[in-house]
Amino acid sequence: xxxxxxxxxxxxxxxxxxxxxxxxxxxxxxxxxxxxxxxxxxxxxxxxxxxxxxxxxxxxxxxxxxxxxxxxxxxxxxxxx
Amino acid sequence: xxxxxxxxxxxxxxxxxxxxxxxxxxxxxxxxxxxxxxxxxxxxxxxxxxxxxxxxxxxxxxxxxxxxxxxxxxxxxxxxxxxxxxxxxxxxxxxxxxxxxxxxxxxxxxxxxxxxxxxxxxxxxxxxxxxxxxxxxxxxxxxxxxxxxxxxxxxxxxxxxxxxxxxxxxxxxxxxxxxxxxxxxxxxxxxxxxxxxxxxxxxxxxxxxxxxxxxxxxxxxxxxxxxxxxxxxxxxxxxxxxxxxxxxxxxxxxxxxxxxxxxxxxxxxxxxxxxxxxxxxxxxxxxxxxxxxxxxxxxxxxxxxxxxxxxxxxxxxxxxxxxxxxxxxxxxxxxxxxxxxxxxxxxxxxxxxxxxxxxxxxxxxxxxxxxxxxxxxxxxxxxxxxxxxxxxxxxxxxxxxxxxxxxxxxxxxxxxxxxxxxxxxxxxxxxxxxxxxxxxxxxxxxxxxxxxxxxxxxxxxxxx
Numbered sequence: 001x002x003x004x005x006x007x008x009x010x011x012x013x014x015x016x017x018x019x020x021x022x023x024x025x026x027x028x029x030x031x032x033x034x035x036x037x038x039x040x041x042x043x044x045x046x047x048x049x050x051x052x053x054x055x056x057x058x059x060x061x062x063x064x065x066x067x068x069x070x071x072x073x074x075x076x077x078x079x080x081x
Numbered sequence: 082x083x084x085x086x087x088x089x090x091x092x093x094x095x096x097x098x099x100x101x102x103x104x105x106x107x108x109x110x111x112x113x114x115x116x117x118x119x120x121x122x123x124x125x126x127x128x129x130x131x132x133x134x135x136x137x138x139x140x141x142x143x144x145x146x147x148x149x150x151x152x153x154x155x156x157x158x159x160x161x162x163x164x165x166x167x168x169x170x171x172x173x174x175x176x177x178x179x180x181x182x183x184x185x186x187x188x189x190x191x192x193x194x195x196x197x198x199x200x201x202x203x204x205x206x207x208x209x210x211x212x213x214x215x216x217x218x219x220x221x222x223x224x225x226x227x228x229x230x231x232x233x234x235x236x237x238x239x240x241x242x243x244x245x246x247x248x249x250x251x252x253x254x255x256x257x258x259x260x261x262x263x264x265x266x267x268x269x270x271x272x273x274x275x276x277x278x279x280x281x282x283x284x285x286x287x288x289x290x291x292x293x294x295x296x297x298x299x300x301x302x303x304x305x306x307x308x309x310x311x312x313x314x315x316x317x318x319x320x321x322x323x324x325x326x327x328x329x330x331x332x333x334x335x336x337x338x339x340x341x342x343x344x345x346x347x348x349x350x351x352x353x354x355x356x357x358x359x360x361x362x363x364x365x366x367x368x369x370x371x372x373x374x375x376x377x378x379x380x381x382x383x384x385x386x387x388x389x390x391x392x393x394x395x396x397x398x399x400x401x402x403x404x405x406x407x408x409x410x411x412x413x414x415x416x417x418x419x420x421x422x423x424x425x426x427x428x429x430x431x432x433x434x435x436x437x438x439x440x441x442x443x444x445x446x447x448x449x450x451x452x453x454x455x456x457x458x459x460x461x462x463x464x465x466x467x468x469x470x471x472x473x474x475x476x477x478x479x480x481x482x483x484x485x486x487x488x489x490x491x492x493x494x495x496x497x498x499x500x501x502x503x504x505x506x507x508x509x510x511x512x513x514x515x516x517x518x519x520x521x522x523x524x525x526x527x528x529x530x531x532x533x534x535x536x537x538x539x540x541x542x543x544x545x
Contacts, residue, residue, distance in 0.1 A: 008435075036147055
């Protein structure tokens with residue numbers, strides 16, 4: 001599973017670090033450090049993190065199953081930045 | 082063919098070529114498909130890898146939280162492209178609409194997107210740059226090599242240049258208790274991007290975390306052992322630092338050499354384009370079939386007096402790619418301008434540093450929230466009586482507010498009361514940027530062209 005966090009959007013709410021601590025961790029007060037690649041057994045947790053992010057900063061593919069590009073949070077907004 | 086019919090044909094069976102298979106190239110390709118482009122799509126990249134993300138290479142990877150060869154970018158959708166990876170583009174024939182490749186092949190296009198980005202500026206003394214143990218950090222291969230050496234436990238790491246990359250590397254080394262020396266030509270880290278007031282805070286961060294920070298010095302030479310391994314760095318103040326690992330962080334060079342002689346307005350500062358991402362030719366005439374996006378583009382921005390900006394920002398690569406892709410397949414009346422407000426982040430020594438706007442244009446700075454001594458603050462930059470940028474140290478949630486202030490040209494000095502403003506923050510002070518004609522580690526924003534408001538030009542030769 002590949003993932004990327006738009007750190008311009010990220011505001012350090014740490015929901016992802018709470019829901020998928022093996023993938024996302026906080027480094028200091030509000031810096032997010034994450035692994036851009038997650039094992040399949042993390043899928044459910046990553047999916048929860050994607051859904052829970054208050055600013056929809058996480059994009060991940062393969063959330064529906066191996067090899068399938070999945071819809072991701074935060075895309076499609078006309079003013080997405 | 083009338084314009085309307087042409088665009089219909091283009092969307093149905095046109096040929097689009099994207100040169101540069103990184104973040105901007107990938108997001109452009111996805112946007113093209115999302116907007117209904119059904120023709121052929123060719124992705125050309127000089128690296129042998131599918132598009133991957135670079136910011137983690139100097140952060141998560143060096144901290145051991147991510148594998149250097151596993152930062153592939155997730156896909157928003159299937160792009161059904163022909164991939165020509167590991168093959169650099171070597172030339173462009175504008176008249177014949179063809180891209181030449183290193184393997185001798187030529188790829189014809191109806192629309193071309195150039196997103197070739199930048200590369201790390203190497204150590205200028207070639208023989209010393211070849212020494213074993215001397216690195217740059219830009220690509221995945223660089224990260225794999227550097228990561229391996231850091232894991233082997235070097236006695237000391239020597240970083241040349243205290244810009245964002247250099248500071249992040251120093252931070253990652255200290256996190257793992259590796260001794261590190263940082264040499265910077267300016268008087269503080271991050272000065273080129275954020276100025277001396279904020280740079281002084283960055284210097285404290287280095288000191289507090291045990292970095293041996295040397296400012297106001299230049300590296301005069303790297304010394305190798307008889308078997309060709311680096312063993313020491315010589316500084317302009319006469320000091321010598323013994324080291325077995327050197328990371329050169331001197332900023333980036335734009336990948337435009339392959340366009341030499343093509344007739345495009347391309348040079349060391351990037352490829353000039355209009356607000357709709359259409360490239361200019363060298364006569365200043367806009368092309369209709371060549372588009373530019375990402376780090377390699379230079380485009381005029383209305384919020385910044387229409388100066389040409391080239392931005393090495395992750396978010397800009399995404400936003401500009403989306404605009405370019407939309408405009409490539411749209412009739413002129415449907416085209417949209419690229420007016421993204423510059424923004425970037427860095428994470429070092431456990432502090433989240435973020436900025437919006439163009440700090441390096443600022444003349445003055447006010448600390449409108451928090452305080453410098455706590456290293457938790459918002460600094461607002463002013464230019465000619467208005468807010469032009471803001472930077473936050475561990476205060477990111479306020480940045481959106483300041484982004485609106487920049488967009489609406491709010492007055493500076495800031496008069497409205499803010500949360501958590503201290504007495505020291507009531508006065509504006511000089512932002513203390515160094516003379517831009519003196520290169521330091523290379524800022525991530527390059528102001529080029531001139532401001533029409535100035536109405537005069539002073540020619541300063543570039544030492545690029």
